[in-house]
Amino acid sequence: MDMSTARPVDRYFASYSGDHRNSTNQAIHVVAVPAILWSVIALLWCIPPLLPWFQHGIWAALAMFGTWAYYNRLSRPLGIGMLILFFVAGCVCRLLEDRLGIPMLLRIAIGVFVLAWIAQFIGHKIEGRRPSFLTDLTYLLIGPIWVLAKLFRQFGWHY
Structure with a gap:
């Protein structure tokens, strides 16, 4: 494929894939x-709302909407997939808030965040390449749809 005429999502994926060739690193990234x-x-869910009639989760909802709009512009099918994933993530946050409370949700989120980033850097150490976001912060947004696109390809779905 000629990258000069490729869709932006395909150019992002080509560049991102170049930094993620090792199968172990890819497996780590998928998780x-x-x-x-x-x-x-x-973490965004745990930020208190500024106005009393809003509930916890408003900042997460706004961030998810903005991110979804970006993904949907890159690829409608991936945008729909991410919309579903955002909905599920929001439901999980709401469930954990209800069952465990905001302080415990915050602790879990911090723990998951730290452990997942440690895994990411281990994967890149194995790969022998720097993470893509160190070149361009946009790749922090590309990672999730890159993983989703791998799932789409497994099912033979076009994005």
């Missing part, structure tokens, strides 16, 4: 990237 995504949503 750690969604864990990081969920933990960021959960």
